[in-house]
Amino acid sequence: MGKGFYIRKELAVTCVVAAVAAVAVIIALSVVYAQEKSKNEVTLPFTAGPDATSTFSPTPSTPKEPWMHFRLPDSLAPVSYNVTLWPRLEPIADNLYVFSGHSTVVIRCVRETDLILIHSNKLNLTTFEGHHAKLNGLNGATAPTLTKTWLEIPTQYLVIQLSSPLWAGNMYELFTQFTGELSDDLGGFYRSEYMEDGVKKVIATTQMQPTDARKAFPCFDEPAMKAVFHMTIIHAHGTVALSNAMNYNPVNITMAGQDLIQTSFQPTKIMSTYLLAFVVCDFTYIGTQPVLFSVQVRIWARRKAIEEGQGNYALEKTGPILKFFENYYNSSYPLKKSDQIAIPDFSAGAMENWGLITYRETALLYNPAMSSNGDKEWVVTVISHELAHMWFGNLVTMKWWNDLWLNEGFATYVSYLGANFAEPTWNMKELIVLNEIIGVMAVDALASSHPLSSNEKDIMRPDLITELFDSITYSKGAAVLRMLSEFITETTFSSGLHTYLEEFKYKNTVYTDLWKHLQMAVDKAGIPLPRPVEVIMNRWILQMGFPVVTINTQTGKITQKHFLLDPDSVVDTPSEFNYEWFVPVTWIKNGGAEQQYWLLEKEATNEDMILNTTGWLLANIDMKGFYRVNYDSENWERLLANSLFTFQAIPVINRAQIIDDTFNLAKAKMVNITLALRTTKFLSKEVEYMPWQIARNNLEYFFLMFDRSEVYGPMQAYTKKQVTPLFNHFKEITLNWTKNPEKHTDQYNQVNAVSLACSAGVEGCKELTTNWFKEWMKNPANNNITPNLKSTVYCNAIAAGGVQEWDFAWSMFKNATVASEAEKLMFALSCTKQPWLLNRYLRYSLDPEKIRKQDATSTITYIANNPIGQPLAWDFVRANWAHIFNNYGGGSFSFGRLIGGVTKRFSTEFEYKQLLQFKEDNAGQLGSASMALERALESTMANINWVAMNKEPVLEWFTSEASSPVS
Template structure:
């Protein structure tokens, strides 16, 4: 599944703009702070020396007294196939509710004799047959079982069926249910999505089953291991089309309850897990690949979107990515068709339903006139991610959700390979570093992180499963698989995948099965490793965190230790490996080639790493390994000197890595913060995207910590000094902004240049962007701002503007017919400096008529990114939390993370602690995020107290003395 919500690259790059000139309003808001502080004065003082002991992220539940009080199926029966008929109503009934009716027949085999059947059923009204909710029939001569009682167990979403006598082991039985449910707008199970076309409201009936919502569509054995064949029939209005995982026959005209309807029956699916099932009833149009293709490929969307060609790019790249994956896996695409459909309302980025992939509109549709290069990359990347799942995840599936990383980490990694094949000029294999790896490191450097692979018994409840859909699972999973692929070679990695898929197709696995097949490929290729794949990789997946590798270039000594942003924090998650890793350390030194060293213990020695006084050494070439690097002070000085004198001698990725490692090592008190800041001094000569992007992110942390203090002015002056040459560089190569750079990453860096220049007050920048925006306001039907630049231009203009600009942007948002353009305007609306406008916008976030449910959480985080909006959002979230947890489609963990990332005071810590205590039973999937926010806040408090003065002195020195 694609990630829950994200900021597209241009939106993220524009983020710093909203912080400009906020001081006056912040002073006004200090009144609110004072009142809140008085209200919370009874709370205890928080010690800042260490992190309070946290409740473990995963807690093993006590053994239930009865089987139906647990959250796992007992495994005494196994489904063979389902016959499901569903009739969604696309108009409300007399009570104003949208409903669906249906029935389900599941044929199952009894594995062990039992007088108890548990099957999942959630929020379904089951019809009774006499005294019971089911009809149970014996097949192949077996007698019909006698039912004692049936009931629904809401806490565990089980339909419980108790029998008077046991089913016979090896026997086959048929269970029939008749039911109805609400086709709600909560974006889970079988739900409805709405949009407007030619002034008429249209309703789509669609699905999102992962991870535990197939049970909301029909009674089923809703666990990944319970694979079966599904026969789906949909009844729907004559003006609609019905889609599911398989191809269908021509619809049959029928009359039901006096209505003329269509009945569409679908071919039986392959053997698959229930969470991969999908069905859609809609009035969409489609485009398809040429008839001579072996696989039917279709792109579905709103008719207007298809007419405008918004599906053309997806159709073009689907064929390229499928061809790549078939070659990469050495395995043919497993199905006869690949439908991909863009939904107006969808809670995730996309979902890998086998043969019918569902997408958020911004993840599938691309309009060259309105969409940026970042939008284009996102479409290609999400398509590649979901198609990678067709084999890895769908054909072969993890046994249980504790190994979710195996699905999502793999698909994330391979998505970059697929896009690199489809768009070879984009350098996508490099972009995995800022997009995934560094994001994962930021979370995994906290004491409240978690291992990639959890114990099965620790992941039982739906909310525990939902918590796993995070950056560790996706991004760290991708990072460690990328590292593995590098040190055994991509060719050998691919061969191991092929035999793995062949052995386990249509079945389920655990991670050890993958290690086994990769080890076979390594052995066949004759590759020498310091230990087996299993021994090496288990250290990366069974314990949280990653190491910092310290290299002494004067002695050749090399060592490792667990890297924590707050080294005083207490790690509650135990590790059988004592936080040691088997680390593949690549390195090079002045004028040399890349070399490799395996650090297999806590310490080691490699005399080849010794350098002379004027030489330099850099390790973790192109960031192939998932670790940070520290050096002796002499090598740090030599690296900084080399960056200043001739930065191009160091590979571009490692220039970015040096910056990121230094800033994070400084946050962990391993090096001085001023050393980290010195790694940015060469940027006035740098024009490549990666170093600027990483520097911008790290300096943004300083903005978060200091934009309410006296450090902000000198810091902004330093950024202005460094970014002015970059702004002028892009001004020159674009002929004074008339053209767009050719290279993909240059297009990103042009946005960086304008965003940082405007936010730091570079002469001419603000006038440039506000002028463009004013021209658009004067002629709304002719927007001449290039799509790449719109996010940062809109945000800058609204930050500098008044209600007039905000109202114009709101009108343009409401009228937008291209989802990516609407997303840019939504972002920009959060950039205003007017608190009353931000408060109004916050209220809109809980009104689905104004802001779609799928966008509400990310929009609230956008407002919190604005220093003026952050305290407003925190009040709003606390006041509306109980409503938010029931609102549907909220990524609660992402919401908490985004709202609290600026927290850096004792007062804010106490507020967060109070929020946790008041909502302990209602944190749900945000439980882990709240723990991480508490830890991050204390880390920020310590960092600010330690670094405020030296940072202020350094910025003043850099901006007042000539270089």
């Protein structure tokens, strides 16, 4: 055994035997797999080893037993693991890939117990003298004998009953040996495949979060069960093994008659199981020199991607962002290296595994010649998000998943600070408003929303944990932390984080621990607050939703009310705070200095907010607070005065905010729909990105509701009138589309200009895009379309064309070597107006040979965004739900995005009844889609009511404005 392979001598012989025993297990496994395939299953069931039929106990029927609970008891705590894994990158049967291994976990007994529960899922455990494990005492302790062991399927435990108790304070070690399928389900220890030079290549990789480490080896798979991990990977020559820590020198070994490499790794820091990672691949890397830098940074990817320089941007930005966070937290990066690796098949955007961060290719790789401005921003933002986790999440970890927002909301917020440091000209601190805050407000205004922090007892099952990985957790979490940082100042916020990290490093926390340290920083800085940090913030995290603040500038009266998009909806979630918040209201009067007022009750009066006959008041400056604003009608009229928008007296974020607030207030029946529509009249003079993007987002809802009705024509005509000046503006500043705009956000708004102009029929736009595409079709090796406009050009050309354009794009998609380029083509293929092509594409979406599992959700959702494709996608999802649920439910499919995507056009009673029927038909097969389905039902009912109330005035307004001259 090489250096770093930590295992006791009495188990060493067993470990050698394990390799031979694994062969027998693999043979049995292939038989089981074939049987399961015939039942249309893709994952292996819980089974014991090949000789275990006489000792495998049935599942106990009583729910009172400890193994029927989803949470581990507090009787045992892991200290360290020694894990050896051998993944096979060649199939042993028809498309059956496996891995085998063994694990020794050192356990400290905290409380006397005669029962061991350890997580194990989809592993075939070898039996030893009739049992699935071996137990030894350490430091003189005597281990009791094992009386019975079995796998408890519903709760995913290996259950071990003992002849006598383990004693508190004693140490023991538990040995298990196992085989599992290296499947393509994107969870646990899985395989990813890609083509290079016409050869299919296979890698073994991991995704443990939230509850899939148990698929790789038996472990105490809860975030508070931190331990040290000693990893050893056995792999074929020509491949490299990576893990969280630095590796020792690999050694050549012979096992089961094969010449192999054994790579052992230095022990990790004390960490949670969900942060463990290991990869076996033939990738290469670029990196920094450890002699010159205190931390070795390496970017790993497919060899061709590295050779083409696709990792250069990530390498350029990782070091500076790491340094930024070291300064921001006032805490050194705790590891010796930072490996970042691009995985061809990956369910999330990235995963913050400590020392070995895994990414989708689109989130790490960037090709300047082919990738867009948005692709570049995505890379730097995701890198920043994951590096933020190295401290906040990895060094200090939430105690349980009910506080997931503490990890993800925080990392989302500070990712914009890190990205802003890396790209200081991009104004990333402002873009958080557009990218995170405005979007999640629409979700949090639904009665089916949920608080940021849930009760621990309500989040027990894996599917409930998975449901928490939503926009509330990430984006609302970021929004409320940004608000907190604003009113206590960023310097004070950073100071509190430092002491928090110092006290709790390598430990677990709850959100009140963070409030405590931020309060200490506030007290030290002498910042006056109307209530303690905890009292203020608990109202924002322990109850769902947010307020709408209404300001009457005639009387100075200020009120707050729980904002719901459907004011008639019933909120099922009770609130101990009665949906009342402590609101930091920032405001300016007549363009003067910014002021702040704390709204601490449902209603208050501030005479400073009273206006005279010629003035205006604007609240929630730069949208620092997580609330909407309404005014008296007189102030709305003054804000919408033409000169304010024309001469930009209103800050750009607030120009966007006014549009978004009015449209949502109109949905909630708090203002007239025509007030909202009037905020878009000034777009003909607007060239900034944020107001245009917000207007586009809100008008998109109108298109979703009305693109099958007589409203569509006048709405298109009005859009054409408003966007034509923007189209001409960008035509001019780009010298007739021959160069890119210089400003970051201008590059985004150029996309809006062309996309909206083409969809609205602006003269010259369709010809521009289709001609670019035709030129590419003539010479596929020479694509001169500017990367920023590729998605728009591809989509418009395919929509205008037929099967020839579609087949060409499909061919380019299949042959794309840059992931971001493939993603653009994948979207554009959904733009065709040919139903038969859309149906063909839907069939492709569930064929992993054509569409990667990681992209199946996106593909179906893209098709549903197409008015022609929406009913096709809905029928397809319903017809194939059992297949989708069984084959794509293991982490590779976002059920929430799928349900929301295919139903967002629903606005009729008939469609509502279809949703109810779908819920009834699939009551036992919804899993993590349950919450999304409830949101879809609520949204559909709100859409029905909105259309009924607004169709006539909207039609009248668009008809009138489309024919009036540009103001």
